[in-house]
Amino acid sequence: xxxxxxxxxxxxxxxxxxxxxxxxxxxxxxxxxxxxxxxxxxxxxxxxxxxxxxxxxxxxxxxxxxxxxxxxxxxxxxxxxxxxxxxxxxxxxxxxxxxxxxxxxxxxxxxxxxxxxxxxxxxxxxxxxxxxxxxxxxxxxxxxxxxxxxxxxxxxxxxxxxxxxx
Amino acid sequence: xxxxxxxxxxxxxxxxxxxxxxxxxxxxxxxxxxxxxxxxxxxxxxxxxxxxxxxxxxxxxxxxxxxxxxxxxxxxxxxxxxxxxxxxxxxxxxxxxxxxxxxxxxxxxxxxxxxxxxxxxxxxxxxxxxxxxxxxxxxxxxxxxxxxxxxxxxxxxxxxxxxxxxxxxxxxxxxxxxxxxxxxxxxxxxxxxxxxxxxxxxxxxxxxxxxxxxxxxxxxxxxxxxxxxxxxxxxxxxxxxxxxxxxxxxxxxxxxxxxxxxxxxxxxxxxxxxxxxxxxxxxxxxxxxxxxxxxxxxxxxxxxxxxxxxxxxxxxxxxxxxxxxxxxxxxxxxxxxxxxxxxxxxxxxxxxxxxxxxxxxxxxxxxxxxxxxxxxxxxxxxxxxxxxxxxxxxxxxxxxxxxxxxxxxxxxxxxxxxxxxxxxxxxxxxxxxxxxxxxxxxxxxxxxxxxxxxxxxxxxxxxxxxxxxxxxxxxxxxxxxxxxxxxxxxxxxxxxxxxxxxxxxxxxxxxxxxxxxxxxxxxxxxxxxxxxxxxxxxxxxxxxxxxxxxxxxxxxxxxxxxxxxxxxxxxxxxxxxxxxxxxxx
Numbered sequence: 128x129x130x131x132x133x134x135x136x137x138x139x140x141x142x143x144x145x146x147x148x149x150x151x152x153x154x155x156x157x158x159x160x161x162x163x164x165x166x167x168x169x170x171x172x173x174x175x176x177x178x179x180x181x182x183x184x185x186x187x188x189x190x191x192x193x194x195x196x197x198x199x200x201x202x203x204x205x206x207x208x209x210x211x212x213x214x215x216x217x218x219x220x221x222x223x224x225x226x227x228x229x230x231x232x233x234x235x236x237x238x239x240x241x242x243x244x245x246x247x248x249x250x251x252x253x254x255x256x257x258x259x260x261x262x263x264x265x266x267x268x269x270x271x272x273x274x275x276x277x278x279x280x281x282x283x284x285x286x287x288x289x290x291x292x293x
Numbered sequence: 294x295x296x297x298x299x300x301x302x303x304x305x306x307x308x309x310x311x312x313x314x315x316x317x318x319x320x321x322x323x324x325x326x327x328x329x330x331x332x333x334x335x336x337x338x339x340x341x342x343x344x345x346x347x348x349x350x351x352x353x354x355x356x357x358x359x360x361x362x363x364x365x366x367x368x369x370x371x372x373x374x375x376x377x378x379x380x381x382x383x384x385x386x387x388x389x390x391x392x393x394x395x396x397x398x399x400x401x402x403x404x405x406x407x408x409x410x411x412x413x414x415x416x417x418x419x420x421x422x423x424x425x426x427x428x429x430x431x432x433x434x435x436x437x438x439x440x441x442x443x444x445x446x447x448x449x450x451x452x453x454x455x456x457x458x459x460x461x462x463x464x465x466x467x468x469x470x471x472x473x474x475x476x477x478x479x480x481x482x483x484x485x486x487x488x489x490x491x492x493x494x495x496x497x498x499x500x501x502x503x504x505x506x507x508x509x510x511x512x513x514x515x516x517x518x519x520x521x522x523x524x525x526x527x528x529x530x531x532x533x534x535x536x537x538x539x540x541x542x543x544x545x546x547x548x549x550x551x552x553x554x555x556x557x558x559x560x561x562x563x564x565x566x567x568x569x570x571x572x573x574x575x576x577x578x579x580x581x582x583x584x585x586x587x588x589x590x591x592x593x594x595x596x597x598x599x600x601x602x603x604x605x606x607x608x609x610x611x612x613x614x615x616x617x618x619x620x621x622x623x624x625x626x627x628x629x630x631x632x633x634x635x636x637x638x639x640x641x642x643x644x645x646x647x648x649x650x651x652x653x654x655x656x657x658x659x660x661x662x663x664x665x666x667x668x669x670x671x672x673x674x675x676x677x678x679x680x681x682x683x684x685x686x687x688x689x690x691x692x693x694x695x696x697x698x699x700x701x702x703x704x705x706x707x708x709x710x711x712x713x714x715x716x717x718x719x720x721x722x723x724x725x726x727x728x729x730x731x732x733x734x735x736x737x738x739x740x741x742x743x744x745x746x747x748x749x750x751x752x753x754x755x756x757x758x759x760x761x762x763x764x765x766x767x768x769x770x771x772x773x774x775x776x777x778x779x780x781x782x783x784x785x786x787x788x789x790x791x792x793x794x795x796x797x798x799x800x801x802x803x804x805x806x807x808x809x810x811x812x813x814x815x816x817x818x819x820x821x822x823x824x825x826x827x828x829x830x831x832x833x834x835x836x837x838x839x840x841x842x843x844x845x846x847x848x849x850x851x852x853x854x855x856x857x858x859x860x861x862x863x864x865x866x867x868x869x870x871x872x873x874x875x876x877x878x
Contacts, residue, residue: 187461
């Protein structure tokens, strides 16, 4: 691969993040988290860059860390990240029907998590520690307790309306 | 005083062994392992080396340090059961097409499955759709992830030897794979093809890309003339494939075997190692007198050359412009064999080289080493491959009567022989440079500080006094060590005039194409000893004393660094960073 199409402002942002964490190998996860916040995912060229910039790392090693942890995504995530808790409590209280209804609504096949318009990413998480509110869904850090398929539909409709309004 | 512990009831002494596994092996017992390699860090991944320790239960012997008084049992009902289950589980998602596997007969998984009597695997074989693609995109190595058992030996070799970490683990749990960045091909991630990953791989997940079939079809084709050369290190390692001791010099037997296989002319890369010294020593003297492009980096090691081209193109002016000995001899043979021998033409002459090295296969395909549309070295066989050819020809190397090679590109000096060990190129160069500069005979030819191939000798420094001129020589093996010297150079702290680099730990004798030696650190020392032994016994020990080298210059090349020599024996390098996957901006 030759030089990517990324503009220099992007590289400045990445350099800034690496500098914030003093280019230390032991800060790799924090660096990747910040990159993902900024770019909504971990682009391959940026992972390669990080692997060459930090002593003791290589692109393959960075990729290994990025693919090990479920929190990292190698594909662009949606504007709204919907986390459906599927811990034990949420599971028995019906998290799966809620999750399936979202997948169906956004037309997500197995292995894809982000809607075609790039607006929504739907993923499951193992436990959010809010079992008393089961089943729980979190959309961009906002917690929605005791979810049902009907309630989910209304929430998504509201978000879509807001999007149209903007 | 040595401590003692008990292995299977026998009281055993131990001293500074890093782990129980080494103590067990030293005392004549053994446990199986996939992931333990003495030259790499301990990993404890495969759980095959488990032992039962009284009062401690089951422990993996590769990760546990010895303690006085431990009562260890290596072969109990429980350890056998654990090992069998490990094997069964590994085989469950392993491509079990053993007969067509390049590693068949040499595979540890196959070996232990046989030893432990695994006759039935209770788990279903992977479905076709679950197979991952094979990477055979380069001339040197083949990566088949379906045969990987995730022992991590290759990952450690790449990072601990070469500091390069081209290979890494990716994904998690049952989806874990070992692969280059983002599953790319090895050819597109700046891999240098040293083959050390392959040398430590217990299964067929990483293998040498075989050129055996292509070479067979050449030697059996009556229209074709085959000319063969072999590197120094091959002669002291090939015997191991035929139950001879490491370090035993089998060059005469190899000549005999090659003739029986059907190669037409047999020459020796040692001859062109001498030629390399003539050129490189002259080049060094010239640079030293002009104060230009110092330190001089040696250029014999193709993995090192590729490393420089992809990672440090700004320092390419330091690399010697000399082709590697393989490259030099191939050029000379293509040019002169048709002149010296009847029936040989440029078209029908094929040069095959036998190398301890997987990176040589890539070197042979370099655009700079192609002439008239053909690679000057037509095929490169590794030591492992020539052993296979000899075996399939029905020959037992150990029993063959030694034969001489052919003239005039077969005679070599001791300086050429020691090229195979880390420090050998520098030593050979110093022997010649000293006499070139001073015009006096060098009495003591053994430069002991430059010798040594064990893990502690990966960086060696020596000062050679050439008539008051103190020449500082640095020798490194492994690219990880080389990188440290490069850092010093970049920081202006480099204190050496010559940098000899060999990418494999200990040099070519431990190359990626050599017979398996990853279980025993001593093997490479024995191979190196074999080379130094031959050096001490040869009638000529300095490259410029080799009468056939003198003749070649007198009849054809004129003098070192002449126009003709440059045309035939020197090359140039290319900045490959521009196409590298790391070139992002």
